[in-house]
Amino acid sequence: MKIRTKISLSIGLLLAIITLLGAYAAHTTERSKRNTENILADNYNSVKYAQKMLWSIHNLETDSLLALATFSENLALQQRNISENAEDKHTAQLEKQFNTYRTAPSKANLIALSETINMIILLNGNAIEKKSEIATNTAHQALILMIVLALLCFVVAVCMLIKIPQTLTNPIEKLIEGILEISNHNYDKRLRFDEKSEFGEVASSFNNMAEELAQFQQSSMARIISTKQYLEIVINSIDEPIIGLDSEKNILFVNKTATAILNIPSEKMLKKSALDLSLSNDLLRRLVKGIDSKVDDEPLKIYTNDKESYFDVHYLALPEDSGIVIMLNNITRFKELDNAKTNFISVISHELKTPISAIMMSVKLLKDNRIGAINDEQSALAQSISENSDRLLSISSELLKMTQVEAGVLQLSPKITKPIELINYAIGATRVLAAKFECNIEVQYPETIEKLFVDSEKIAWVVTNLLSNAIHYSSDNARIIIGAKEVDNKIEVYIKDFGKGIDSRYHKTIFDRYFRVPGTKVQGSGLGLAISKDFVEAHAGTIRVESELGCGSCFIISLPKN
Ligand code: ADP
Numbered sequence: 001m002k003i004r005t006k007i008s009l010s011i012g013l014l015l016a017i018i019t020l021l022g023a024y025a026a027h028t029t030e031r032s033k034r035n036t037e038n039i040l041a042d043n044y045n046s047v048k049y050a051q052k053m054l055w056s057i058h059n060l061e062t063d064s065l066l067a068l069a070t071f072s073e074n075l076a077l078q079q080r081n082i083s084e085n086a087e088d089k090h091t092a093q094l095e096k097q098f099n100t101y102r103t104a105p106s107k108a109n110l111i112a113l114s115e116t117i118n119m120i121i122l123l124n125g126n127a128i129e130k131k132s133e134i135a136t137n138t139a140h141q142a143l144i145l146m147i148v149l150a151l152l153c154f155v156v157a158v159c160m161l162i163k164i165p166q167t168l169t170n171p172i173e174k175l176i177e178g179i180l181e182i183s184n185h186n187y188d189k190r191l192r193f194d195e196k197s198e199f200g201e202v203a204s205s206f207n208n209m210a211e212e213l214a215q216f217q218q219s220s221m222a223r224i225i226s227t228k229q230y231l232e233i234v235i236n237s238i239d240e241p242i243i244g245l246d247s248e249k250n251i252l253f254v255n256k257t258a259t260a261i262l263n264i265p266s267e268k269m270l271k272k273s274a275l276d277l278s279l280s281n282d283l284l285r286r287l288v289k290g291i292d293s294k295v296d297d298e299p300l301k302i303y304t305n306d307k308e309s310y311f312d313v314h315y316l317a318l319p320e321d322s323g324i325v326i327m328l329n330n331i332t333r334f335k336e337l338d339n340a341k342t343n344f345i346s347v348i349s350h351e352l353k354t355p356i357s358a359i360m361m362s363v364k365l366l367k368d369n370r371i372g373a374i375n376d377e378q379s380a381l382a383q384s385i386s387e388n389s390d391r392l393l394s395i396s397s398e399l400l401k402m403t404q405v406e407a408g409v410l411q412l413s414p415k416i417t418k419p420i421e422l423i424n425y426a427i428g429a430t431r432v433l434a435a436k437f438e439c440n441i442e443v444q445y446p447e448t449i450e451k452l453f454v455d456s457e458k459i460a461w462v463v464t465n466l467l468s469n470a471i472h473y474s475s476d477n478a479r480i481i482i483g484a485k486e487v488d489n490k491i492e493v494y495i496k497d498f499g500k501g502i503d504s505r506y507h508k509t510i511f512d513r514y515f516r517v518p519g520t521k522v523q524g525s526g527l528g529l530a531i532s533k534d535f536v537e538a539h540a541g542t543i544r545v546e547s548e549l550g551c552g553s554c555f556i557i558s559l560p561k562n
Pocket of ligand 1: 516517527
């Protein structure tokens with residue numbers, strides 16, 4: 001039933017009861033009035049007439065004419081006002097007695113008249129009493145009925161007071177509840193209202209909406225699941241190990257290759273904390289450690305499938321810090337090729353040393369006057385062969401050093417060394433070269449300086465290489481400063497030239513293997529600085545350059561104090 005109908009019916013019922021109550025009250029009042037009038041008309045008048053007739057009897061002796069006239073008049077009125085049973089009989093008897101008295105007046109007739117009049121008074125008096133009683137009872141009943149009706153009104157009003165707000169608020173409360181459920185993604189929520197009520201339409205619209213949302217959610221879920229499955233297939237079909245972590249470092253996904261190298265089944269990894277799992281897995285611990293340190297340029301050596309494999313680790317940070325993807329690139333094949341190349345270079349550079357030494361020996365003999373005189377042209381050719389052989393020997397020895405570093409067979413024999421020893425060695429080793437270019441080498445050395453604990457042969461080679469570069473990349477008659485100083489708990493050996501300088505773009509890359517600053521005319525292999533870096537880092541030191549184009553360069557080796 002519609003709420004409007006319910007309210008209308010309730011108010012209608014209340015109105016009907018109130019109308020009934022009013023009508024009944026009016027009717028009862030009217031009836032009481034009529035009863036009173038009847039009593040007045042029927043009985044009170046008869047009593048009045050009878051009393052006047054009694055008065056006439058008493059006054060017969062004093063004023064018989066007036067008394068008789070009054071008697072006759074009231075008797076006539078009484079004869080027209082008969083309302084009670086037996087009243088007509090007494091009235092007729094009164095008339096007869098009055099006529100008798102008129103023909104024969106006597107005391108006895110008067111007494112008879114008085115008795116009959118008293119009878120009429122008694123009759124009407126009883127009637128008044130009876131009618132009053134009936135009127136009182138009727139009024140009492142009317143009062144009870146009106147109280148009942150008023151109570152009924154009260155009950156209906158109270159019911160309306162309780163029910164109507166409930167009828168209005170209950171559906172709204174249920175609707176609010178339903179909307180909250182929907183906002184909490186409970187799309188199974190349905191509203192059941194009386195279809196005929198105003199809220200029936202709201203409920204059916206709500207239910208339709210919930211139904212559509214449920215269907216949408218199901219289709220979205222199906223889409224998400226199929227996308228997830230598709231991504232899982234893609235990730236699993238990638239041969240390279242991949243591990244996905246969320247922002248809390250919980251494992252979101254991991255492919256088969258990753259589970260194989262980690263040696264943990266995927267079901268034991270998914271949704272688990274990588275930090276917890278890393279406590280019992282060395283490889284995972286290294287990978288997780290790398291997330292914060294962001295060091296991913298060192299290849300990772302892993303022993304899998306009965307052989308050593310090498311992986312490049314890449315950390316791919318997801319947008320808005322939502323997680324990180326760890327990707328391992330299998331570089332074993334490249335590493336093997338690199339090793340093969342290193343071995344090849346090592347063998348070649350080693351094998352080249354003997355023939356180059358033989359050539360140098362032969363050229364030295366050729367230039368010896370004791371063997372025979374050679375002309376100037378031949379001497380120049382011999383000099384060129386000698387210089388080129390020198391270069392070839394230095395290149396092959398640099399290559400050999402590089403292969404030692406790459407193969408990881410660099411053997412250090414550290415001993416306590418004064419920095420000045422290294423400087424003096426380098427100056428001595430480049431004396432001929434410095435003389436050739438007429439360079440002026442200045443030494444800056446403090447009075448007291450701590451000693452170093454290094455493989456003096458290797459570090460001396462580094463300093464020599466740097467000094468040789470400074471001479472090569474400076475103009476003739478140039479000034480070069482070589483020195484050492486203490487900085488904090490380190491000792492810095494520096495070689496400063498005032499040559500053409502190095503563009504800041506290349507300050508890092510000059511330490512890469514085979515790299516030469518574009519446009520460099522001086523001949524070289526591009527290996528000297530790379531090997532220097534490896535040697536210095538093998539001593540837990542660092543090498544850097546401070547340089548400005550046109551102002552010269554300063555190479556600084558920083559090594560820990562002894
Ligand atoms: P090489 O000198 O054999 O080419 P290096 O590794 O010693 O190889 O040097 C790499 C490059 O760095 C050089 O080719 C040169 O361009 C640049 N370089 C090195 N030292 C200096 C310097 N003192 N002044 C200017 N450029 C330099």
